[in-house]
Amino acid sequence: MIKAVLFDLDNTLIDFINIKIKCIKDAINAMRNKGLNLSEEDAFSEIILIYTNINFEYSEVFQDFLKKVLGRIDYKLLSVAIVAYRKTRANYVKPFNNVKKTLEELRKKGLKLGIITDAPKIKAWIRIASMELEDYFDFVIAFEDTNEKKPSMLPFKKALNELKISPEQVLFVGDNPERDIKGAKQAGMKTALAKYGQFLDGEETADYELTDIKDLIKII
Ligand SMILES: [Mg+2]
Numbered sequence: 414m415i416k417a418v419l420f421d422l423d424n425t426l427i428d429f430i431n432i433k434i435k436c437i438k439d440a441i442n443a444m445r446n447k448g449l450n451l452s453e454e455d456a457f458s459e460i461i462l463i464y465t466n467i468n469f470e471y472s473e474v475f476q477d478f479l480k481k482v483l484g485r486i487d488y489k490l491l492s493v494a495i496v497a498y499r500k501t502r503a504n505y506v507k508p509f510n511n512v513k514k515t516l517e518e519l520r521k522k523g524l525k526l527g528i529i530t531d532a533p534k535i536k537a538w539i540r541i542a543s544m545e546l547e548d549y550f551d552f553v554i555a556f557e558d559t560n561e562k563k564p565s566m567l568p569f570k571k572a573l574n575e576l577k578i579s580p581e582q583v584l585f586v587g588d589n590p591e592r593d594i595k596g597a598k599q600a601g602m603k604t605a606l607a608k609y610g611q612f613l614d615g616e617e618t619a620d621y622e623l624t625d626i627k628d629l630i631k632i633i
Contacts, residue, residue, distance in 0.1 A: 414543055414582060415523055415524070415582060415583070415584045415632075415633050416524060416525065416576075416578050416582040416583070416604065417525035417526070417527065417576050417578060417582065417583045418427070418519055418524055418525075418526055418527075418535065418584045418585075418586065418629065418633070419448065419525070419526070419527045419529055419565075419572055419583060419584070419585045419586070419597075420526070420528050420529075420585075420586045420587070421528070421529060421530060421585075421586065421587035421589070421592075421593045421607070422528050422530035422532060422540065422541070423530065423540075424588040424594075424607070424608050424610035424611070425586055425588045425613060426508055426509065426521055426528075426542060426544070426546065426626075427506065427507070427508055427509070427540055427586050428508075429471070429540075430504045430612055432501075432507075432623060433469065435501055436442070436497075436501045436502050437457060437460055437461075437498070438453065438457065438495065438573075439460075439497045439498065439500070440494040440495070440497045440498040440501075441453050441456045441457060441460070441494070441499045442497070443493040443494055443495055443496070443497035444490045444493060444494050445487055446493070447490055448479045448490070448492050450488055450539055451482055452475075452611070454474055455484070456478070456482075457633065459476050459478055459481060459482060460474055460475075461556055463477050463478060463481075463597065463609065469601065470532060470533060470536060471516065475490075475494045475495060475498075476491060477492050478542075482487045482556075493558065494541040503521060503543075506540060506543040506544060507543075507544060508544045508546065509609060509610060509626055510625065510626075511545075511625055511626050511627040512546070512629045513545075513546070513549075513628055514588055514627065515626045515627050515629055516546065516549045517549075518630050519629065519630075519633065520549065522567060523545065524633070525551050525576055525578075525629075526549055526550050527551050527552045527553065527572055527575065528541070528548055528550055528552075528553040528554065528566045528620065529554045529563065529572055529585070530553070530554070530555050530556070531555075531556055531563055531568075531592070532555055532556060533555060533556050533557065533600045534553075534555035534557050534558070537553060537555045538553065538555075540555065546571065551575070551584065552572070552575045554568050554571050555570075555573075556571055556573055559571055559598075562592070563587075563592040563593060563595075563596040564587075564591065564592050564595040564596030564599060566596070566597070566599060566600055569585075569596055569597060569599075569600035569602065570600065579601075580600050580601030581600045581601060581602070581603065582596070583597075583602040583603065584602065584603045584604070584605060584621075584629075584633070585597030585600075585603070585604050585605070586604075586605045586607055586608070586623070586626075586629065587604075587605075587607060588607040588610040588612070588613075589611070589613055590606065590611075590613070590614070590615025590616065590617040590618070590619070591613070591615040591616070591617055593602065594605075594615070594617040594618070594619045595617045597619065603620050603621075604619040604620050604621070605619055605620065605621040605622070605623050605632065606618075606619035606621070606622045606623065607623050607626065608622050608623055608624050609623060609624055609626065610626055
């Protein structure tokens, strides 16, 4: 019997990639409006390349981008990019459909709820608070809690320590087969793949596949 449900954060609870794409495009257009002489497509590929080489949380992406394409940081362009990016992020950070309703249902059933994310703690919490989900979870395990990323066993073990129940009583929900599903399976948990948020393929198969987060109610 399932007694706890643990979630990945980005692309599982929050529509992270689509919001990020919109933020980047709005930042590019703000720079183009102030004279950046580069097509939206070319600028977008350069920025994605920087994120891919470092990581998607990298916060000096526009500095690096301007250095690369102009040979220096133009602070007017940098500032309009950052302002546009933040404005869009503030308006668009929201959970997938039915996230709140589903979390409420699960809590009503008396289940423990938690998050295991590879994101840095403060960034994870700000995303959670932006979605007004901060009261739904018993705990949030972020990168600094173990200094290891999924599929490492450490974040999953840390969660089991918090819950004090056996792994087969835990259902883990995530969008990334090779990180979320693989890691949770290795830890002995039941798994559900968040198909609705998945953007990376993988070999690992889950016990359940969700086309909507509310499918969880039927499973449990
Ligand atoms: Mg994810």
